[in-house]
Amino acid sequence: MPEFAEINTQTSEVLRVIGAKSKLWCEYELDGTWFRTYYETEGKNFAGIGFTYYPDKDNFSAPKPYTSWTLDDQCIWQPPVTRPEGDNLYDWNEETQSWDETKA
Numbered sequence: 001m002p003e004f005a006e007i008n009t010q011t012s013e014v015l016r017v018i019g020a021k022s023k024l025w026c027e028y029e030l031d032g033t034w035f036r037t038y039y040e041t042e043g044k045n046f047a048g049i050g051f052t053y054y055p056d057k058d059n060f061s062a063p064k065p066y067t068s069w070t071l072d073d074q075c076i077w078q079p080p081v082t083r084p085e086g087d088n089l090y091d092w093n094e095e096t097q098s099w100d101e102t103k104a
Contacts, residue, residue, distance in 0.1 A: 001021075002019070002022070003017055003018065003019050003036070003046075004017070004023055004026045004035065004036055005017045005034065005037045005051075005053065006026070006030070006032045006033065006034055007032075007035060011052075012052050012053045012055070013052060013053075014047045014049055015032075016049060017048060018030075023035070035047075035053055035058070037060060038060075044058070045060045045061060045074070050063055054075055061075040061076065061077065062077065066079070068097060079092055079099075081097060081098060083099055084099055084101075088101050
């Protein structure tokens with residue numbers, strides 16, 4: 001069943017996400033402004049409560065994780081420094097603008 005996200009039209013914030021027959025059903029039965037949420041396999045991001053909808057891209061993004069990160073064309077937040085490759089675990093350090101290796 002497709003999923004649809006209700007959007008706050010002033011802030012573009014996702015208010016709720018439900019499984020429903022269609023966008024029209026959501027609009028007539030529940031009122032509000034609704035958009036279909038997608039899965040990565042469809043080339044679009046899924047929606048969640050608190051996410052933001054970008055109408056020009058017909059796509060959603062998660063809340064911004066850090067002040068320094070920027071949104072790419074696929075509505076995915078990217079750090080200013082690429083995460084190191086390999087099997088090690090890393091956490092972003094906003095103060096130093098770098099990746100800190102973490103112990104598992």
